[in-house]
Amino acid sequence: MIPTDTPWSGLEAGKVDTRRVLASARWNWFWAVMPRVDVAFVLQLADLPKPTPDLPMLRNLEIRFQTLPGGPILYIRLKDSAQLELFETLCRDVMAAGELAETEAEALERAIGRTFRWHYLLRGGKLEVLSEETQKGLIGEIEVLKLLIPTLGAKTTLTAWTGPSGAPKDFELKADCIEVKARRGASQPFVKITNEFQLADVPDRRLWLAVLAVDKVQPPHGRTLPEYVSEVTELLEQTEPSAIMDWDLHLADAGFDILHDYSTWRWIVSSPDFYAVTKDFPRIAAPVPLGLSSVSYALALSACAPFRTDWGAVREKLKEAEHP
Template sequence: MIDENLWQELESRQRTAGRSTRRLHPESSHDLHLAVAHPTLRRMLLVGTDAKTADIIRPEIHELRATRGLQLNLSSVTGNRYELQVVLTDDELAEVFTPLVSDIADVILKTPTAEAAAEAMVRRYVRWQQLLRSVSREGLPLRSRAGLFGELYFLLTYAIPAVGERTAIRSWTGPQQASQDFQLPGAAVEVKATTSRSARSIQVMNERQLDTTGSTSLALAHVVLDSRQSGHGQSLNSLVNEVGERLTSPSSIRRFENLLVQAGYLQSQRDLYDHDLYTLRRDEFWVIDDGFPRIVEADLPFGVRECTYTIDVSALDTHSVTSEALVELIRGTHD
């Protein structure tokens, strides 16, 4: 597990120029290391690869846009050995860097070859670039704040009580841009939160969100919120704290903190989230089964992609389930 203590140990190892390194996942065939350069104390993730793979990914790296505080470099080590380096160049992003390298390392571990690992690393780096560009000095956009609040509400109210904290935290995939927000033991769940006054429609962002291909069961949760700047309600910060206090496992706590960063919620911006207060108006649930109004990838004509559409809630009555039935579904204990 990558944490601040490990970085500090690497930073204190030597006083001369060079690098302190620590191998990650030594049981893996992939050559993964954390490193700190001396005397600059620049933190790095290093991934070893071969010359053939380096030739394949070099054009992709050269085409990457610059991002404040981060660099992705390809460096020659020996004749046939190269090194991919993710480098933290701005200490203001230190709280982002640990979740970033943990996420990239996890993605690499799932790949079978050095070439696949390098390509996955570049793709994941690009996703983090997009995340960092989307989080401005004003913090998350209002819609994203409500969306994160809805996911955390579902995590705290339904997922953790149903399957326990470790499984629930591992199942929360919304911050990782998965097709659905939760991949629970018995079902995937897509959570839609809204502060709209009418709240009688649901926007589906792409053709995969409600696609049951590859999923045993799929449910849709609609969390309808009131939002105000004063009075009664719960802030996003308060809900984050409440979930954190519910967790007892150190690994679950670290994963939760990393996922918050991936969602664009940064500790350094917490003061931005104290004033928006949310009150639950209602939550409602539907099972995605035969006859559910949706568009999936198989429905798209050739050449059409990235489909966004809106569902009228009034058309979903026959697919409605109670919260108790939803809990049984996500546990995998329904009939």
């Protein structure tokens, strides 16, 4: 039984019945009831995308493409009626994201991207803004992304960006790994290594350490985290728009949401310094003695000086490996 105070009230059960969400909407959004009396949210499409994009998998939702007599659709079906209020919020948020699009393809991309963000939140993601330390770390990784995208391409770079997923290294490429560390410029010349795996060797791959100074400043100086994010978004829009969804998914995994208010934090960031983590590099690396784990330590940058290299040399190594 569908409650009367929901957008689905009055729709006929036992068949696919729909009602347009908003007559003035740019795209074709519908409230729907599926044959099993499940409520759903539908985006009607002129054409199915090729290739068909990946769709999130949620415990209480079914998200699918389907071709009906009236044309193809993307639908989101609620499988747990107890979550009806939350589902309505999700649907309206997905529609709000899609309505910002200039084309149907972009509307679909935004709708799926927003659903992936809900996927992140519903599996235990955080609703609050990122902490200062997490913002610093994300800005550091974004600065390295900005170097890698023109060198390797957006798709390759975003596939390699494993930091948001909690992997031991921030970037894992075909023949190289990069660990990124953000530090305060005025602090003691050390970086914190948070576990024994961050600087551990990876078989058949070179390892690089990238160190950046990320400092909090007062307005009007510096930029907010959303401004650093927007810079990469604009770069992708100009060079590789098909990678924007991957970018959004990585940001969601990192806990970033553009709707959060980051206006009270402004940051300036240095260009990264690169170090080749080779055999004699100062580090505590896995395997550590039996019984020890989660080993963190401060690494003096002065001890790393003999291993310092420049971005140009690193870039050539990366290009050779990815495009032999």
